[in-house]
Amino acid sequence: MLKDYPGASTTLPGDPAAGRRRGVGRLVAVGLVAALGLAGCMAPGPGAPTGAAGSATASTGLKRGFENLLQAVVRIDVREMTFDAGATRLSSGVGSGVILSADGLVLTNAHVVSPRAVEVSVTLPSLERVGATLVGWDHWTDLALLRIDMADARRRGLAFSVARFGDSERLAPGQTVFAVGTPHGLTRTVTKGIISNTDRYFEASDGVRGYETGYFSTWLQTDAAINPGNSGGPLVTEDGAVVGINSRTYLGAENLGFAIPSNTARLVMQQLVQKGEVERSYIGLIPGALRDLESFFELAINTGMLVNSVDPGSPAARAGLRPGDIVLAINGEAVDGRFPEQLPPIQNRIASFAVGTSVVLSVKRNGSTPQDVVVVTERLESRVGEEWAFERWGMSVRKVSRAYARENRLPDEDGVIVIGTQPAFPAEKAGLSRGDIITKVKGETVRTLEQLKELYAAFERAPESILIEATRNRAVSLVVLKP
Amino acid sequence: MVDSHAPLGRTRRLAWSLALVTAVLGVCTAHAADAPPLDRVFAERVRSVVAVEYFVETEVDRHPSTVVGIVADAKGLVVLLDSAIPGWLPPAQLKDFVIYRPGTSDGTPADYLGQDHLTGWHFLHARGGLGESVVPCTAYSTAEPVIGAEIWGVGIMGKDFEFQPYLLTGHVALVQQLPQRIGSTVSEIASPGAPVFARDGALLGWAGASNPQERLLYLENERYTVGLQNPNGTGSFFLAGEVLPYLHRVPAAPTGQPVPWLGVIGLQPVDREVAEFLKLGKSSAVVVSDVIADGPAARAGVQKRDIIVALEGRPLPRFSPDRVVTAYLEREILLRQPGDSLALGLLRGQTRVDLTITIGRQPRSLKEADRRYFPRLGITLRESVLYDLISRRMESGDERGVVANFVKPNTPAATAGLQAGDLILAIDNEPAVDYARAVERMDAIEQDAARSEFVLLISRGAETQVIRVRLR
Numbered sequence: 007m008l009k010d011y012p013g014a015s016t017t018l019p020g021d022p023a024a025g026r027r028r029g030v031g032r033l034v035a036v037g038l039v040a041a042l043g044l045a046g047c048m049a050p051g052p053g054a055p056t057g058a059a060g061s062a063t064a065s066t067g068l069k070r071g072f073e074n075l076l077q078a079v080v081r082i083d084v085r086e087m088t089f090d091a092g093a094t095r096l097s098s099g100v101g102s103g104v105i106l107s108a109d110g111l112v113l114t115n116a117h118v119v120s121p122r123a124v125e126v127s128v129t130l131p132s133l134e135r136v137g138a139t140l141v142g143w144d145h146w147t148d149l150a151l152l153r154i155d156m157a158d159a160r161r162r163g164l165a166f167s168v169a170r171f172g173d174s175e176r177l178a179p180g181q182t183v184f185a186v187g188t189p190h191g192l193t194r195t196v197t198k199g200i201i202s203n204t205d206r207y208f209e210a211s212d213g214v215r216g217y218e219t220g221y222f223s224t225w226l227q228t229d230a231a232i233n234p235g236n237s238g239g240p241l242v243t244e245d246g247a248v249v250g251i252n253s254r255t256y257l258g259a260e261n262l263g264f265a266i267p268s269n270t271a272r273l274v275m276q277q278l279v280q281k282g283e284v285e286r287s288y289i290g291l292i293p294g295a296l297r298d299l300e301s302f303f304e305l306a307i308n309t310g311m312l313v314n315s316v317d318p319g320s321p322a323a324r325a326g327l328r329p330g331d332i333v334l335a336i337n338g339e340a341v342d343g344r345f346p347e348q349l350p351p352i353q354n355r356i357a358s359f360a361v362g363t364s365v366v367l368s369v370k371r372n373g374s375t376p377q378d379v380v381v382v383t384e385r386l387e388s389r390v391g392e393e394w395a396f397e398r399w400g401m402s403v404r405k406v407s408r409a410y411a412r413e414n415r416l417p418d419e420d421g422v423i424v425i426g427t428q429p430a431f432p433a434e435k436a437g438l439s440r441g442d443i444i445t446k447v448k449g450e451t452v453r454t455l456e457q458l459k460e461l462y463a464a465f466e467r468a469p470e471s472i473l474i475e476a477t478r479n480r481a482v483s484l485v486v487l488k489p
Numbered sequence: 490m491v492d493s494h495a496p497l498g499r500t501r502r503l504a505w506s507l508a509l510v511t512a513v514l515g516v517c518t519a520h521a522a523d524a525p526p527l528d529r530v531f532a533e534r535v536r537s538v539v540a541v542e543y544f545v546e547t548e549v550d551r552h553p554s555t556v557v558g559i560v561a562d563a564k565g566l567v568v569l570l571d572s573a574i575p576g577w578l579p580p581a582q583l584k585d586f587v588i589y590r591p592g593t594s595d596g597t598p599a600d601y602l603g604q605d606h607l608t609g610w611h612f613l614h615a616r617g618g619l620g621e622s623v624v625p626c627t628a629y630s631t632a633e634p635v636i637g638a639e640i641w642g643v644g645i646m647g648k649d650f651e652f653q654p655y656l657l658t659g660h661v662a663l664v665q666q667l668p669q670r671i672g673s674t675v676s677e678i679a680s681p682g683a684p685v686f687a688r689d690g691a692l693l694g695w696a697g698a699s700n701p702q703e704r705l706l707y708l709e710n711e712r713y714t715v716g717l718q719n720p721n722g723t724g725s726f727f728l729a730g731e732v733l734p735y736l737h738r739v740p741a742a743p744t745g746q747p748v749p750w751l752g753v754i755g756l757q758p759v760d761r762e763v764a765e766f767l768k769l770g771k772s773s774a775v776v777v778s779d780v781i782a783d784g785p786a787a788r789a790g791v792q793k794r795d796i797i798v799a800l801e802g803r804p805l806p807r808f809s810p811d812r813v814v815t816a817y818l819e820r821e822i823l824l825r826q827p828g829d830s831l832a833l834g835l836l837r838g839q840t841r842v843d844l845t846i847t848i849g850r851q852p853r854s855l856k857e858a859d860r861r862y863f864p865r866l867g868i869t870l871r872e873s874v875l876y877d878l879i880s881r882r883m884e885s886g887d888e889r890g891v892v893a894n895f896v897k898p899n900t901p902a903a904t905a906g907l908q909a910g911d912l913i914l915a916i917d918n919e920p921a922v923d924y925a926r927a928v929e930r931m932d933a934i935e936q937d938a939a940r941s942e943f944v945l946l947i948s949r950g951a952e953t954q955v956i957r958v959r960l961r
Contacts, residue, residue, distance in 0.1 A: 294955055330918065475794070481778050482757055484776055
């Protein structure tokens with residue numbers, strides 16, 4: 007079953023970031039399963055009711071709200087490019103989504119639809135299928151936003167409802183919730199459970215198909231059955247209000263499902279609509295829970311955030327912050343990072359500053375009086391750089407990112423990482439393999455992916471032997487790539 | 490024996506399966522008809538073979554090992570292969586060496602003299618000698634192996650069989666230069682560490698560790714490629730000419746010997762295509778991946794990414810496989826002494842650069858590093874050596890620390906998350922820059938029964954972490 011759970015590690019061997027995964031270790035993304043072809047057996051739902059619940063009794067109001075919700079949940083079929091085989095390949099999968107605006111915005115998971123998608127189609131509750139495009143994605147919260155091809159939908163007279171967000175802050179453990187989606191390709195499956203925990207801490211540096219996730223929000227936990235294919239579908243209350251987007255499950259366990267809280271989803275969705283992305287600030291502090299360390303650091307309980315690690319070369323490092331420092335306040339506002347669950351909101355507070363903002367941190371070191379440190383934020387970037395495949399070389403690569411370079415203590419951000427080779431193609435024959443970093447081609451330092459694409463284009467026009475410099479761990483090798 | 494630093498992507502192949510056969514027109518060994526009966530020669534030559542038992546002592550347990558060695562002189566000097574003892578273990582953890590003559594159960598206690606940096610061989614001295622019944626390997630005439638000639642070697646059984654010697658026979662199949670000259674037979678010819686002889690009793694060589702043999706494994710319709718290694722028998726041996734001249738290289742002490750050193754990181758061979766690309770003709774080259782700042786190579790002007798093409802004015806020879814050139818170069822360095830000069834011809838981009846390095850002395854190695862075990866805390870602190878910093882890419886930074894070399898399972902430190910291999914940067918907020926000071930600090934914690942906690946700042950992978958160890 008494991009292979010049907012995308013979102014399992016795609017880190018490169020020996021990648022130190024693999025050790026960075028914290029919290030619940032075996033939470034995996036669900037979604038994108040191969041369709042089982044059973045969807046057609048399901049009976050079509052009733053006609054779409056209106057969203058308004060102006061009924062006489064509470065129970066009919068609940069019923070209408072829930073029926074409305076059911077008419078807003080879609081199945082998503084995706085075909086996307088993959089680069090890891092040393093070539094461009096297509097893979098396909100199935101997930102779920104929920105329609106959240108009358109003009110056809112569909113919220114789903116980032117691990118269901120990513121920028122690598124080449125074809126996205128949405129199956130409406132009426133079982134009609136319509137195309138959709140990606141508006142934007144945010145792997146940090148595992149959310150992606152699609153827009154249904156409304157021109158086509160109108161032309162064909164396709165109807166659907168619009169779901170509404172509920173307030174995830176008001177959820178309580180024990181409260182009844184439903185998960186709606188396409189588990190294992192079984193379209194419009196409703197499962198029932200309760201909220202098991204409202205504040206589950208989990209972050210992983212490779213949680214969404216090798217991309218980081220969970221650093222800026224905690225998760226809702228539910229025992230409503232969530233299986234592969236449920237991903238991107240809504241977690242709703244009895245009245246049909248969307249309180250979460252189902253996303254993950256615990257591998258090998260039963261009834262441990264996890265969803266992104268609607269209050270996070272709502273904000274992310276707003277930004278994706280406005281800008282197509284969520285821009286965040288980064289300063290390079292990796293926090294740790296202060297629990298039980300207060301007396302050692304001479305702190306009052308519920309005060310401060312422990313700096314566990316400072317990313318080399320980051321704004322915090324340049325400002326002189328060190329591991330073991332305690333951040334007492336951010337811009338004068340006190341910080342409480344006693345428990346792991348409290349860390350994502352603090353991270354989110356820092357991330358929410360506009361890029362380039364000067365942030366004043368009140369920092370205590372070694373029992374000294376707190377001092378103000380000014381840190382200018384930089385743009386948060388993923389450690390996963392842009393990917394590409396060079397077909398005739400039989401090699402796929404990923405650009406070395408700033409985060410990857412820092413994490414691996416590389417001297418600079420030059421080079422591309424080999425993420426796949428095809429047997430008996432020039433790259434493999436030359437001796438290149440997954441994990442190697444190509445630093446020079448034909449004597450030129452590889453600074454951008456574009457540069458390598460140009461060199462490749464020249465090779466395609468006039469194939470010739472090319473000298474390549476590659477590093478593996480600390481060893482530099484020269485190889486010749488022959489046509 | 491084959492250099493293990495394969496170039497990018499090249500799979501390691503079996504020594505005997507490699508292409509170039511260096512046919513040696515050696516001295517023909519005596520005809521079998523003229524030779525004395527094999528059982529008699531065998532009984533005589535077995536007197537040069539010994540079994541050695543020793544223990545590796547760790548913080549919490551002892552592991553026994555039994556290996557085979559050769560007698561190198563009449564006073565009780567015994568030589569073991571590089572692979573007989575893990576090279577990274579500090580000699581203080583090697584305990585209770587006992588030398589047994591084959592077929593006996595009364596052993597002679599021995600002292601560990603150390604490991605030679607050139608050959609990697611380990612030297613032992615039997616306390617009070619090994620008596621009249623042993624014969625040093627140096628006592629025999631030597632011969633060159635000839636392809637197809639019948640040869641034999643000594644196998645040694647386990648301790649429960651009182652190290653009974655047994656005869657192994659075969660034919661010379663191949664002789665290669667890797668860069669030392671190594672002979673091979675198709676089947677096992679000796680226990681690793683035992684000598685190999687010609688039919689008439691002339692010494693042909695010394696059996697090395699066995700190479701993994703490539704095999705296909707079929708399991709329920711699945712096919713796997715596996716490497717199988719026989720720990721008790723080997724088909725390859727160093728020729729006598731690669732052994733006898735080095736048997737006198739007994740270290741003066743188990744640690745602290747001056748080892749020649751250039752201060753370069755990651756010497757990488759180039760393959761034939763690259764050599765052609767660099768217009769090297771029939772010679773080979775080695776890439777210097779990086780240089781240690783202020784090391785001997787850096788001081789002489791060597792830069793990272795320089796390509797070594799010549800040594801003492803001579804182009805680097807080409808071997809099969811290409812990667813053997815790295816072992817060749819490393820051996821050439823180790824054959825010299827700290828303070829000696831070494832002339833290198835380098836290719837830097839398109840330019841040829843010639844310079845002379847004054848060979849330096851290798852900084853403390855892993856096995857020479859000071860360490861101390863704190864039994865109550867269950868932690869061994871070890872001073873960090875250059876190797877620790879290089880493997881963490883920290884040699885040019887200013888972060889320093891001591892290494893948690895061992896963490897006893899289920900102790901407070903282990904429960905708190907400390908792992909063996911973590912670099913400890915600070916103990917109770919005090920930077921652990923100086924090993925002696927860090928030990929003092931840890932000792933104070935170890936002695937203080939009233940203490941309730943201590944806090945470590947550790948570095949693991951790319952991140953640091955504050956760890957609180959709760960003692961009570």
